[in-house]
Amino acid sequence: MAIKGVAIGGIENSGGQAGEGRVKNAILIAGPTASGKSALALDLAERKGGVIVNSDSMQGYSVLDVLTARPGAAELARAPHYLYGHVHPSTAYSTGAWLRDVTRLIEEGTFFDRTVIFVGGTGLYFRALAEGISEMPEIPQQVRDRWRYELKEQGSAKLHRILLREDSAAGMVLKPSDGQRIVRALEVLDASGRSILDWQAMRGRPLVDRASARFFVIEPERAALVSRIEARFDRMLDNGALEEVRRLAALGLDADLPAMKAIGVRELRAAMAGELSFPEAIERAKIATRQYAKRQATWFRHQLGPEWQRLRPGDDVKSTISAAVSGAN
Template sequence: MSETIAAQIENDKALPKVVTIMGPTASGKTALAIELAQAVNGEIISVDSALIYRHMDIGTAKPSLEEQAGIPHWLIDIVEPEQSYSVAEFCKDTIACIEDILSRGKVPILTGGTMMYFNGLIKGLSNLPNADEKTRAQIQLFIDEHGLEAAHEQLKEIDPESGTRIHQNDPQRIMRALEVYALTGKTMTALQGIKPEPLPYDFVQFSLMPEDRALLHKRIEQRFDLMLQNNFEQEVKNLRKNKALHLDLPAIRSVGYRQMWQYLDGVFSYDEMREKGIIATRQLAKRQITWLRGWEGAISLETGDSKNIDLILPYIR
């Protein structure tokens, strides 16, 4: 073995371990992460684009203080629902959390189902420019005058890959891709192809992957009904008192919140809201599973298996 390879192997061994537990919604990630944190003196960092919002507890299945079992949880309740929070901000905040946890001799455990966050952190973010209000205002003016479809067509001409990947009814991502090109003269696709150096951590990755899709669907339905029983409707009514909130915000587009908001607007009945909320949650789980199946480097675990903790521990100790 060459000295270079030997040095690299030794360096990899020296990297501090950071555990990730990924999985679709309602797969039991939180419970497993808490069990693991108790076993290895760990602390949990939430990787969930809904748990970041304050005042959104029931519909996000946010773990209560009792459910957190005395384990410190990071990146929960950090922004207001009307505020934006980017993948870049998540990565910056998460690295700060990891360093803090490691400095106290504890094990960072990242758990959640927002794969864009995991992707940005582990695989690296492209060097994209910060948002520019003037440029955004110009793009918004174009959309107001010509329509979102015209903006999407313009994106397809500039950046065919982004135009294909981004849905024609996704104003936020269409605007961002056009903004990046306007600010840099380079396409989002080109900039995303340039990856930074990997973070100095040994990511030990696990994914909860349910073999029985019907069982997962049942868990999703049961959890949604429990939210309704726990007065999810009143939670959204309280949110609606904030006049800064509307359906186009990422927070209110979250699964469940959008359907309840529309029900309160009179768009459909209570039973339709329930059905659409459950269906939307199943669709989210399907997207998460699809992403995880293409994810390299994660050890697959079965949802609900009592032996999962025993399977994880040898990789960490």
């Protein structure tokens, strides 16, 4: 019989309460796009008999196989991968939704007696894993649809005035131009009758056991990363990125949805519509990717704490991670 608080395999049993089970001996690998983190995670998973959990917001969406650089069939065959491509692009997937998906995997016993490797580039996912996240209410689809429609019809400035009237505290901390966050605050208020600030003040429990977890963040050399980014985007084009954008466009989705903002979608759609030449669209997508990688690196540098081991240019990254993980187990 399982006893609350006793570690069973890779999971600390929680007595069945959602969100309380903590993954023990987890390995977290963060890094900017194109930094090679997925290959490191796969190598480690093969050697440790582990499983890989996607910790990148864009790689969770279906359709966007190529443009989000999701693992292909060959990689998926080498180790179990979870939370890749499981969300339809019509959904505005959130950190809270991702954390609930991880919790579900824990409770289903997916990680039982396995090394769990979280890998990706979304800093908020890692923060939620290690520090917990504020619980948010479930938003009925009709409420979500209503406020998205209002944003489209009335614009963010008018919705901001509504938010200031109905929830002045939340309205004061949001910019009138920040339509997505304004809509989020309004739908939470509509669904629960409480301010989003009240919900954010309630911190959840971490899903990984910090004492036994190992934290790594890759800090690649800038010039090498730029080269990798450009070569990778060229491969994406060779591997069907244009067809992928066509399939996404055929869904007729709202341009404000997160999946529609994946790097390369807007640029390639513009080229397909004749608004840009293809060489210009490709260059713009590469520039956008470089800028995104820089933002990621800056976030990791300033937001991740001292428990995160920095893997810098010149380090033998694979050997460093292997030695650290072996020494911990």
